[in-house]
Amino acid sequence: MKRSTFIMIVSTLLLILAVDAGAETAKDDYQTYCVQCHGLEGNGKGINVADMSTQPRDHTDAKEMSARTDAELFKVIKEGGQSINKSVLMPPWGSTLTDEEIKGLVKYLHHLCKC
């Protein structure tokens, strides 16, 4: 292997490691911040739902979920339910998650609803 190729491979690997150390995966973010209300299965049945006046969205419901655009999903995660005239029980996560992480969550929602 040429020396320059070796250096390139090592630096790429280091870059991947550095990026990985800083960013959380969408699944990790979902399990930390979303599961409490949206549930372990993403079906809207988290441990917090019993006394809620409005039930959380079922993220596995393809019909409901595909009715929302990615821009709306991004907005509701970042700015909270009220920003799209939905429940105040959905808080704004914009001070907790970066825009990149929120974009990751939007993708993860497509994975959950298979839509």
Add this chain to the structure above:
Amino acid sequence: MFFIKHKKMRSRLGFTLLIVISCNTPAIAENTGKEIFAGQCHSCHDISQKEPQTLKRLWDQKGPDLSSSGIKYKPEWLKEWLQNPVRIRPAGMFYGNHIKRGKKSDEIDTASLVAHPKLSSEDATQVSEFLMLQKENQELVKAGDYKPGTIPMTLGEMMFDKFKGCLACHQIEPGYGGLSGPEVYTAAKRLQEDYLVSFMRNPQAWEAKNVMPNKHLKESDVQKLAHYLEALSQEDFK
């Protein structure tokens, strides 16, 4: 005027005085409390302000970081609680480690929850005195930031639930409210008011990965919510 003539006697008296003085200084309490903390508490609680920088660290946290105890807790509550610890967070330190799928919805996996050890009155006094000396993040709290006031209970509850949505994660009485966050009906018994308002204003300033979101509350609402928590703490829930 009284003079001690003998050099030997003077040094003995000085030594005795030194012992008497040192027995009455907090330094001894600190050492003993520090020792008890190191032996019994440190495996679950940090006091070196190493807030979790990654989610995996957050998940691994067994108990709250206590590096800010002196500006966070009310000492009389702390001393009492250490002798009679009762669960504050229904689903444990990080709820994600203590939930399972249930029939209607996810449930708390009570078998996975670990009870907090009980301390003797003497140890509780020593440890709480030691903890009250821990004052990291002091710049986040300003004395007098909390403005005492009152709020009608129904209005407070409306704010907490309907207007701000805090009920989603917190119980406002035993058995009513969300389970992932700490109960709030004891919050004002446990926590210093200036800390409470600082934390509600910006939870991420205290801990970046905090599960509590920043709701960008108006200052007047922060104060009203704190008044509501005060009112709740006066209720006698059984």
